Amino acid sequence: MSWAETSLLRLLRVATLCGAAAGLAGCLTPLYGDPTVVSGGRNAQAGLRDLEIPEIPGRNGVVLRNELIYLTQGGGGRAANPTHVLRVTLRVDTVPIALNTAAGRPSAQSVTIIGDYTVTPIGDPQPIHRGSAFASASFDRTAQRLASDRAVIEAQERATKALAENIVTQVAGWYATRPR
Incomplete structure (x- = not known):
């Protein structure tokens, strides 16, 4: 040739x-596109704005709730007239990635935050949507204890913020495809 x-x-x-x-x-079709053009877009945006997010226990719960409120309300605070409640339960899993054989402890680890959530109409105990999302972040362990502890906290915060985005995306997708 x-x-x-x-x-x-x-x-x-x-x-x-x-x-x-x-x-x-x-x-x-983009999920957060112009709601007049994208079918279901108006349902997703209105549904997210009408979510009430109750307190979630623990440090990661506070970070997650704040991020969920920011993502669903556009930074505007709590929902004015909530129609649904988004409840989230968290689990944290830490796994060693690399092992320092001289010290006999992990030199790098990964933290995974798993959030199981339900969307429930206000006043009705029966959930109408369930889901699960997760996010991971890695961090390095050092011989300095305080630096290692801070690395764990920062990795958990990064994973928690990514988890909030995953949950909002899943709930918005559910609202967009849900018949009204």
């Missing part, structure tokens, strides 16, 4: 790929 035939074949492949991408571009 000559150089000209090879470049023509590459050009044909690129043109085919671009044509396929252009054809599929209209198949995707």
